[in-house]
Amino acid sequence: MGFIKLVVFGFIGLTVIYFSVSLYSRSVRKERLEDEFDAENPDGDRDARDAFVTAGLQAYDASIRPKLIGLVYVVPTLAIGAIVYMINAN
Template sequence: MGLIRLVVFGFLLLSVIYLCVSWYSRSVRREKLEKQWDAENPDGHDMVGRQTYITQGMIDYNDSIRPKLLLLIYVVPALAVGVILYMTNAN
């Protein structure tokens, strides 16, 4: 019963951490794109072009490997717990 509780609460905790890190990573990338646009277009009049640039940049970000690496937030702790359980119960 304790293992089931560990898995459920661990998954919930890791999901909260994943969502927070994912949100932070996306916001940092969006801010970087906004700064790049502002540096390349100092007049700041083309708001439609700016939004298109940022949207395309975020689509490119979603297709990159970085958001997929965030899934390691689930994998690494699960492997660590598995190894600890194995080493504790091994003869």
């Protein structure tokens, strides 16, 4: 029963961490795109800026970074599994 609680609450905790890191990473990328557009076009059009940011975020979504954030689930699961195996193997 304790193992099931660990899995359930661990999954909930990892999900919260995953969404937090994902939202933070996306917001940092969006801010960087906005700053890049503002530096290149000091008197830029608002619609052009929005289109530039949208295109950049679509490229971000297709990149590997959002997929790597999924390691938030994999690494702790493997670490806990390895620890449990080592403890029980001795």
